[in-house]
Amino acid sequence: MPRDLGDVIDCFIPEAALGPRRVIGLPVAAGDVLRAAVAWNLSVEISRSGAPCTLVTRGSPVDDSLWPPPGRGPLGSRLVQARESDDFGSCELATDPQLVLDCPPAETLGHAASSPGAPRHWLLLSAPDPEGLRHVHHQALAIAAAQPDARIGVTIHGVRRIAEARAAFEELAVAVESDCAASLASYGLLVDDLHLYRAIVAQRPIGLVHPAAPATRALADVARLLLEDLRDAAQ
Amino acid sequence: MSRGADLRRRLARLAPSLRPVAQDVLAETSRIDVVAIDANRAAVAVFDGEGDDLATFTRALASSAWLEARLPDWCQIAPDLGIDATAPVRALLVAKSFAPETRAAAKRVGTSQIALLRAATPVSLALPHSPRAPAPKRPAARPQKPFRTGLTDADLGTGKARP
Numbered sequence: 001m002p003r004d005l006g007d008v009i010d011c012f013i014p015e016a017a018l019g020p021r022r023v024i025g026l027p028v029a030a031g032d033v034l035r036a037a038v039a040w041n042l043s044v045e046i047s048r049s050g051a052p053c054t055l056v057t058r059g060s061p062v063d064d065s066l067w068p069p070p071g072r073g074p075l076g077s078r079l080v081q082a083r084e085s086d087d088f089g090s091c092e093l094a095t096d097p098q099l100v101l102d103c104p105p106a107e108t109l110g111h112a113a114s115s116p117g118a119p120r121h122w123l124l125l126s127a128p129d130p131e132g133l134r135h136v137h138h139q140a141l142a143i144a145a146a147q148p149d150a151r152i153g154v155t156i157h158g159v160r161r162i163a164e165a166r167a168a169f170e171e172l173a174v175a176v177e178s179d180c181a182a183s184l185a186s187y188g189l190l191v192d193d194l195h196l197y198r199a200i201v202a203q204r205p206i207g208l209v210h211p212a213a214p215a216t217r218a219l220a221d222v223a224r225l226l227l228e229d230l231r232d233a234a235q
Numbered sequence: 236m237s238r239g240a241d242l243r244r245r246l247a248r249l250a251p252s253l254r255p256v257a258q259d260v261l262a263e264t265s266r267i268d269v270v271a272i273d274a275n276r277a278a279v280a281v282f283d284g285e286g287d288d289l290a291t292f293t294r295a296l297a298s299s300a301w302l303e304a305r306l307p308d309w310c311q312i313a314p315d316l317g318i319d320a321t322a323p324v325r326a327l328l329v330a331k332s333f334a335p336e337t338r339a340a341a342k343r344v345g346t347s348q349i350a351l352l353r354a355a356t357p358v359s360l361a362l363p364h365s366p367r368a369p370a371p372k373r374p375a376a377r378p379q380k381p382f383r384t385g386l387t388d389a390d391l392g393t394g395k396a397r398p
Contacts, residue, residue, distance in 0.1 A: 114252030114274035141352070145250045146274065148325065148346035160393050166382040173378030178332070179353035181341045183379040191391050214391045221385050 025119035027106035113146035128168035144182040157190035165189035277322035284330030295326035
């Protein structure tokens with residue numbers, strides 16, 4: 001009987017040993033194609049790294065075009081559509097994934113972060129320009145106000161050089177630290193790569209279509225940093 | 236308008252997840268500006284930190300301990316408030332900015348006990364190379380946690396190849 005790769009992927013990928021199910025929040029605004037694509041590609045990349053990852057989208061129906069169809073995705077990944085009003089962790093998950101990437105609407109992030117069962121670990125994507133940094137700065141403060149002990153991580157996206165990403169992260173982290181007691185964790189960078197945009201249009205994960213592209217390397221590095229932190233926390 | 240009433244009004248915008256239930260509450264020897272309940276039903280003692288924020292910091296710690304000891308009584312008197320009397324009381328300081336010593340003290344004590352919330356207008360985060368904003372002097376401060384990546388510019392296709 002033919003088997004889908006997703007059914008047997010566990011036999012080929014070493015288990016990531018993350019302990020109990022972990023939920024990472026990654027806010028995505030309505031119509032934000034870039035963050036949606038990064039979230040989905042990241043869930044595939046994390047799955048490839050050994051932690052089957054389920055992506056939970058929480059957009060309104062008009063946002064459905066942002067995401068691939070729900071259900072099983074490549075390499076053991078999975079996509080589940082939830083309503084914005086669903087409690088975190090209450091949405092139906094057909095499997096019991098080790099890792100959930102939950103994408104609440106960025107517009108109501110403060111409310112989402114203060115909801116019962118909200119993720120305690122967040123990943124924010126920031127552009128290196130002043131407007132992008134300011135936006136994520138406010139997001140970090142909203143999370144910190146709702147959850148003082150939350151772990152807030154930032155990936156700088158849309159850069160061409162590592163020095164550019166480092167400068168942006170440090171600027172943002174110092175600003176957040178001066179405003180509240182939270183300190184940001186760095187989760188690398190994502191490059192401005194034409195392949196990423198093509199992958200968005202084609203709705204095919206860049207890690208499979210362009211495995212050697214700079215954007216794929218950067219995405220794999222972000223997945224590695226996330227998993228390392230989760231493993232450390234599990235020990 | 237009292238200090239507590241003013242802070243309560245501002246909290247609706249700054250921290251909408253907090254539900255204020257009392258203001259200007261007399262504690263041991265001074266007043267708690269606002270007592271609020273967070274989404275997890277834990278009580279939060281909120282203070283206006285303008286002025287001598289380090290003194291307010293000390294007062295906030297003392298008053299939140301005072302409040303924590305009395306929560307079971309509050310729950311008897313007003314069970315409809317929905318306060319979880321078993322959850323530790325957290326203090327929250329709100330100010331436009333905080334002194335370095337206050338920030339250091341908050342980090343030392345930990346966010347489970349006290350949090351600082353800066354209620355300023357949007358801060359300038361202009362990068363030195365931004366063409367749209369004048370370059371402010373960047374503080375020499377470094378973040379607590381470093382920037383991390385396992386990549387080099389060569390991996391991004393913008394630098395020299397690895398040796």
